[in-house]
Amino acid sequence: SQQGEEDPQALSIQEGENATMNCSYKTSINNLQWYRQNSGRGLVHLILIRSNEREKHSGRLRVTLDTSKKSSSLLITASRAADTASYFCALQGSSNTGKLIFGQGTTLQVKP
Amino acid sequence: GAGVSQSPSNKVTEKGKDVELRCDPISGHTALYWYRQSLGQGLEFLIYFQGNSAPDKSGLPSDRFSAERTGGSVSTLTIQRTQQEDSAVYLCASSYMGQGDSPLHFGNGTRLTVT
Numbered sequence: 472s473q474q475g476e477e478d479p480q481a482l483s484i485q486e487g488e489n490a491t492m493n494c495s496y497k498t499s500i501n502n503l504q505w506y507r508q509n510s511g512r513g514l515v516h517l518i519l520i521r522s523n524e525r526e527k528h529s530g531r532l533r534v535t536l537d538t539s540k541k542s543s544s545l546l547i548t549a550s551r552a553a554d555t556a557s558y559f560c561a562l563q564g565s566s567n568t569g570k571l572i573f574g575q576g577t578t579l580q581v582k583p
Numbered sequence: 584g585a586g587v588s589q590s591p592s593n594k595v596t597e598k599g600k601d602v603e604l605r606c607d608p609i610s611g612h613t614a615l616y617w618y619r620q621s622l623g624q625g626l627e628f629l630i631y632f633q634g635n636s637a638p639d640k641s642g643l644p645s646d647r648f649s650a651e652r653t654g655g656s657v658s659t660l661t662i663q664r665t666q667q668e669d670s671a672v673y674l675c676a677s678s679y680m681g682q683g684d685s686p687l688h689f690g691n692g693t694r695l696t697v698t
Contacts, residue, residue, distance in 0.1 A: 474625075502684055513587070513674055513689030514626075521684070559625060563684070569614055570639050571687060575625035 475503070475543075475560040475574035483580040490547040492577040494560035495540075503536060503543050504561045504571065514559065517545075522565070552583040585609070587690035589675050595696045596665055604660040604693045608677030615658050616676045616687060617650055626674065632658060665697045 475494040484490055494503065502521045506514040520527045520536045520543065527534050533546040547554055559576045563569070588607040596602050608615050617629040628642040632652045643649070647666075652658040662669055672694050676687040 504686065506687075511691075513691045514676070514687070515689070516686035519684065519686060561687075569633060569678075570628065570631050571616070572628055573618070573626040 474572050475562050477558075477560060477574040477577045479577060480575070481578045481580075483582065484550055486550060486552055486581055486583050488550055488581075490550050490554070490579055490581070492545045492558050492579070493542060494544070494574055495542045496560075496562055497541060498562070499565040500538075501563045501565050504563070505532075505534060505543075505545050506559045506561060506573075508557045508559065508576070510556075517558075547579075550579075550581045552581050555579060555581045587675055587677055587688050589673075589690035589693050591693060592691065593694045593696075595698060598667060598697055599664055601661065601663045602665055602695065604662075604673050604675075604695070606658045606660070606675030606677075606690060608656065608658070608675070609688055610656075612677035612679055612688070613655065614678045614680065614685070615652060616678075617658070617660050618674045618676070620672045620674055620692070622671075629660070629673075662695075665695075667697045670695055670697045 475496045478493045504519045505517040508514045518529050531548045536543045557576045557578045559573050561571045561573045590605045615632040618626040630640045630650050634655050647663045650660045672692040674692045676689045678685040678687050
């Protein structure tokens with residue numbers, strides 16, 4: 472299956488702590504993207520990492536990609552209560568032109 | 584500018600009725616996607632448009648589901664003879680190029696409830 476599998480399914484931390492979410496997949500990819508979804512809303516794009524990249528940063532977000540292990544991680548540093556949301560990885564397979572397949576998501580709760 | 588707009592935001596329908604869901608993408612975005620999300624679940628890919636054509640409609644669950652896009656802009660997703668298992672949030676997204684390396688911009692979805 473092209474779908475990413477996310478781990479953990481749910482994560483609860485205290486404000487100020489770091490949160491790490493992982494995404495594993497089985498096929499070859501062109502890129503991997505991370506999205507955030509607040510309850511009852513659409514998804515918001517966070518960061519895109521291409522298959523020839525190993526790490527990208529955006530503010531408090533750090534994404535790594537290991538194509539040999541077919542896995543990616545999203546690290547949120549110094550978490551805030553406002554980071555509470557569901558986080559999804561999405562894969563663009565190397566054989567597809569535009570289709571993005573999403574994982575099941577990680578639900579993050581940051582306690583104030 | 585305006586984001587992706589979906590209407591209606593909520594739809595309650597009786598089993599067996601047809602429904603139409605509408606998506607207005609961001610102006611200038613050539614690619615448009617439909618996904619379905621059941622409660623507490625991830626996103627299930629339904630169909631993807633590049634311009635007015637659909638290179639990939641592999642995710643449509645059955646022949647009761649169809650979608651079209653006209654003028655490279657507005658898209659409608661039609662579900663005929665709705666069933667209770669069709670209840671979900673239907674999300675639309677658009678992107679600039681649709682080659683997979685442009686981020687998707689999502690609407691807030693249509694929550695469909697089939698009674």
